[in-house]
Amino acid sequence: MSDNGEHRDAEINNTDFLLFTFPEEVLRMTLSYLQPSDLLNLRLTCTPLCSFASQNFYWRPFVLKLWKKYSAMSFIFRDNLLDVLSFDKVPTGWFRSHVAVCRVVKLPWLNNKTEMLDRRWSLYMARMSSGQSKPYTATVGFLDNGFVVPFEGIPLLPFTWSMDDKGIIYVSAYPPYQTGRDSSSWKRMMFQRSSYLLAEEPNFPLVISDIHEKLLRELFPSHDVASIKDYDTPRKLLTENAEARLKEYNSKLDVVWKQFEGSERAKKLENEAADLAKSSTLASRAWDGAGKSNKNEGLDPQKSNSDSQPG
Incomplete structure (x- = not known):
């Protein structure tokens, strides 16, 4: 057994030695044909190749x-x-x-409620009729007072929103939004059966x-x-850019909010906001129960949700 082990070690060492007898330019050109996954595997073989790859x-x-x-x-x-x-x-x-x-x-x-704030969310609605060639879109903002307010695109009404301890977002009159990252853009995503939202990451x-x-x-x-x-140049450039976009976003949001604030609908939704926050946990349990029931019947709500993802 020991002889076989020594023989294998000798073969490995000899292979390494022969590989590195090639000129560095030749080795580099050879490895340049590898895919990233191949380079990652190559890094696991030995210390010299880990550094080289x-x-x-x-x-x-x-x-x-x-x-x-x-x-x-x-x-x-x-x-x-x-x-x-x-x-x-x-x-x-x-x-x-x-x-x-x-x-x-x-x-x-999505780690807490603040992750939703100070960000432009692009809302993509399901087609409102089979004759439409493009989905209906809007830009919305989530406010810390419990309201989600549309300020660009199709004329939607403001609604209340809340988040449960599982990171699921509830908007009144809509199914809950599951959260993740959009696989085609790496942006922040919330998706449900009839619509999805994307925001910068x-x-x-x-x-x-x-x-x-x-x-x-x-x-x-x-x-x-x-x-x-x-x-700190990259951080400064990114900070200045983000601050400029946030200022533009807040100015548009303020205009819409001032028009809405104090209206009869606003007063009604303010009363509903507390109820929505309290009921989100119950709704989460009901949603989980429905998911288990659907799976037992051969239907997976997660799979049907994923059909609405872009890309």
Whole structure:
């Protein structure tokens, strides 16, 4: 048994040795034909290949091509951040940025009620008739006073909203919204049987800024971070851009809210808001019960909900 084990070890070491006898240019060109999943597997084989397969030469073009597909990453190209990001300055910078973004994609985004606020939500309605070629759309805002208010697009009425402890959103007169990320754009998503909402994802700009600053601190450990060129440039650009969009969003929302506030409908909904908040937990239980019943009958509400997702 020990002889066989020594023989296998010798074969592995010999393979590694032969592989690295190739000139670096040849090895690099050979590995450039691999897909990202192949590079990830290659990183698990040995320490030298882990380092080699993590280089910017392979990951920069792949990451940029991937990010251009998703609207959640458009801020990188819109704000010309490629000129200031530090990923090129570290041999594995692009690989590390990609890993950081992938972690965000897989994490749930709705942690509390504030995640819904200060954000433009694009509402996509199911077709109102079979003769319509495009879905009806509107832009809505969720307010901390318990109202969701439309301010662009089709003329919808304001409603009350609440969130239960499972992160499910309830809007009066509508089925509950399940939350997740849109697979075709990486944006924040809420979907139900008849409509879905999309909003910008603030976690992507944040993670890009964080990894950029972390890499610069690694490059200049003895420097005062304030003196490092372009250290906080991405964060400043993103903050200024977000503040400008939020200001525009709030100004439009204020106009609609002032017209609505004090109306008879507003007074009626204010009384309903408390009832909706109290009943959301009961509704959640009823929804879960309906889901179990449908599954027993061969119907999956989650599957039917997913049919309404874009892409």
